Amino acid sequence: MSDTHELDELLQRATAPHMHFDPAAAIATGRRVRRRRRIAAAAGALAAVTAVGVALTAAVPGSAPLLPAGPTQGRAVSPKPTGSAGPSPTERCFPSDTERGTPWASGSAEGSQRGGRVVVEATVREGCGEDVAGMGEVNGDAQVTVMFKDAPTTAQWVVADAAVLFLPKGLQPCGYSFGTDLPAPTTLPQANGWDLVIQPVPSELLRKAAETGTVDLCRGSTTVTRGLKQIGWNGPGTKWAADHQSSGTK
Amino acid sequence: MTSQRELDEEFAEFARGAAPRLLKAAWLICGDPHQAEDLVQAAMVKVYLKWSRLREGSPLAYARRCLVTTHIDTHRRTGRETTVAQTPEAGSWDRSWDDTDEVVRLLATLPLRERQVVVMRHYAGLPEAHVADLLGISVGTVKSSASRGLAKLRQVLHPTGGAPGDARSAEVREGNHV
Numbered sequence: 001m002s003d004t005h006e007l008d009e010l011l012q013r014a015t016a017p018h019m020h021f022d023p024a025a026a027i028a029t030g031r032r033v034r035r036r037r038r039i040a041a042a043a044g045a046l047a048a049v050t051a052v053g054v055a056l057t058a059a060v061p062g063s064a065p066l067l068p069a070g071p072t073q074g075r076a077v078s079p080k081p082t083g084s085a086g087p088s089p090t091e092r093c094f095p096s097d098t099e100r101g102t103p104w105a106s107g108s109a110e111g112s113q114r115g116g117r118v119v120v121e122a123t124v125r126e127g128c129g130e131d132v133a134g135m136g137e138v139n140g141d142a143q144v145t146v147m148f149k150d151a152p153t154t155a156q157w158v159v160a161d162a163a164v165l166f167l168p169k170g171l172q173p174c175g176y177s178f179g180t181d182l183p184a185p186t187t188l189p190q191a192n193g194w195d196l197v198i199q200p201v202p203s204e205l206l207r208k209a210a211e212t213g214t215v216d217l218c219r220g221s222t223t224v225t226r227g228l229k230q231i232g233w234n235g236p237g238t239k240w241a242a243d244h245q246s247s248g249t250k
Numbered sequence: 251m252t253s254q255r256e257l258d259e260e261f262a263e264f265a266r267g268a269a270p271r272l273l274k275a276a277w278l279i280c281g282d283p284h285q286a287e288d289l290v291q292a293a294m295v296k297v298y299l300k301w302s303r304l305r306e307g308s309p310l311a312y313a314r315r316c317l318v319t320t321h322i323d324t325h326r327r328t329g330r331e332t333t334v335a336q337t338p339e340a341g342s343w344d345r346s347w348d349d350t351d352e353v354v355r356l357l358a359t360l361p362l363r364e365r366q367v368v369v370m371r372h373y374a375g376l377p378e379a380h381v382a383d384l385l386g387i388s389v390g391t392v393k394s395s396a397s398r399g400l401a402k403l404r405q406v407l408h409p410t411g412g413a414p415g416d417a418r419s420a421e422v423r424e425g426n427h428v
Contacts (some may be wrong), residue, residue, distance in 0.1 A: 004372070011373040014274075014353035017283040021269040021290050023262040029291075030298035139254055176353060 012156040021083035039145060040137035049207070067157045101125035101147060107187035108141070111162050111200030116140030118162045118198050131231045146231070152194075155217055158231045159210040167217065173197060174218035178209040252302075261301045265294050268310050268334035271374070276317055278369045279362075281354045289324070293317040314374065315384050318366055325362060356406055363387075371396050 023042075100148060101123030108119040114137055125132075125147045132147040142161035157165040169189075176182065185199040201209050217225040252260075269290060276286035293316035297309055302314055357365050363385070370381045371392070378396075382389045 004400065006407070007368070007400060008372045008375075010353055010356075010407075011278065011369065014278070016274045019273040019277065019283045019287050019290075021265070021273060021287065021294070023265040023269075023294070026265060026291060026294040026298055027258050027261065029295045033295065034299060041281050 014157050019038065035136070035145075038143075039132070039134040039147075101173065102229050104148060104151060104192065105166060105190045105194060105196050107188035107190070107196045107198070109162075109188070109198040109200075111183060111186070111198065112142040113142070113161050113203055113206065114140045114142060118142045118144060118164070118200075120144045120146070120164050120196060122146040122148065122166065122196075124151050126150075131211065133155070133158045133160055133164075133231055149220075151192075155225065155228060156231055157215055159201065159206070161206075162201055163193075163197075163209065163213070164217070165197040165199065165215065167195045167197060169193050169195060170219050171195070171217045171224065172219075173199065174223060175216035176209070177212065177214040179205045257301055257305070261298055263306075264309055266270055268313060269294070272313060272317060273376055275314070278354060278357055278373055279318075279366055280321055281358055283406055285324075289317050289320050292320045295382075296320075310379070311384070314376075316371070318370075318384060321366075322362075332423070356403055359406060360395060360399050364395045364402070367392055367395040368399040368403070 048121055084209045102125075103121070104124050105121060105122040108117045110117055112118045116139065119138075119141050123142070123146075126149070134145045136145075144158075144160045144162075144164055146158065146164070146166075148156070152166055155165065155167045155171055157163060162171075163185075165178070167173075172187070172195075173185065176199075182202070182205075183200040185197050188196040188198070190196055206223075214227040214229055216223055217228060272290045272293065273283075273286055276289040277283055280286055280289065293313050295306060296316040297313050300312070301309070357368065360368060366385055367381055370376050370384060371378070376384065378389050378392045382392045385392070387395075
């Protein structure tokens with residue numbers, strides 16, 4: 001027998017110790033990695049992958065959750081700081097792949113830009129330094145993820161594929177700045193007493209809605225809030241985005 | 251359009267079929283079953299992330315590539331290799347060898363690159379061109395690495411004169427072999 005064949009046989013014959021591999025664990029880890037990548041991309045203001053129709057876009061915590069444009073929004077920025085200031089407020093939202101936060105609201109409705117449903121999941125992440133929203137796509141459904149730094153006490157909303165509103169019971173949207181002839185919204189009562197409202201937005205209005213959209217809120221026929229801005233507007237999120245965009249790092 | 255559930259099931263079926271040989275290949279390369287499990291797990295996660303594109307191609311080849319590159323990355327992070335003839339009390343890089351199969355002890359006498367080439371050529375049964383592509387080296391390097399590795403293993407397996415231990419002593423090396 002040649003040395004080569006002897007080596008082949010030796011390697012084949014070698015008894016390996018018992019080793020274990022769990023495909024389900026690999027899938028679960030892969031999902032977490034995928035989800036984390038999407039949301040991390042969101043934190044930088046925008047990321048769009050369009051070549052294969054799979055888009056990861058999002059935005060957070062800035063003024064334009066989706067398809068932003070304009071002098072301070074035209075490029076993506078890294079969510080990772082390179083300085084020594086420690087993790088950014090957004091990065092603190094993701095201390096590990098295993099921590100998903102406390103579920104706060106969820107639901108889905110028809111009306112995705114991609115033809116599927118808009119699936120919303122909102123959680124409270126105490127590690128977050130700001131409210132964060134992100135969006136991805138799974139099989140034609142828009143997956144909107146919102147992470148609140150604290151459980152909201154006032155109405156919150158964001159445009160990500162559709163307008164997503166978190167409203168205390170009794171409030172309803174009664175006017176948007178970006179358009180008037182909108183499809184009917186879906187209101188999904190939550191166990192916490194709030195309403196999740198998913199408002200489909202026509203594609204031609206989406207950019208405007210994401211960039212500058214505000215909403216009026218009514219209780220009955222009385223307007224109680226005018227021009228409510230989206231998550232991150234004029235708040236820590238905006239400052240965070242501005243810091244990163246002006247310097248490229250933090 | 252294939253649903254995510256169907257893709258996951260496809261991947262799981264592939265992973266169950268490929269894992270045993272990948273685990274053994276990883277074990278032969280790194281010498282430690284726990285590290286082998288970690289390497290295969292990491293490689294499979296990478297395969298999963300690209301499954302929709304890989305499923306029509308060669309997911310196993312990609313898995314092997316991920317396995318090898320992940321091991322190289324780990325190896326570089328944990329420091330340079332020091333392979334010795336006498337089994338150390340504690341593993342100098344991957345782990346100690348004293349509880350592993352004889353063949354792993356033999357392979358441990360080879361530098362990492364030669365070990366990878368030998369395992370991929372003689373265990374995975376890959377052609378030289380595939381090994382070259384997998385490891386990012388030339389076919390000539392694959393041939394020379396395989397030849398050197400084989401010669402060293404031959405010397406250990408069939409020492410001419412002296413005890414096997416003497417032959418192995420000749421294999422003592424220190425330093426960077428990557």
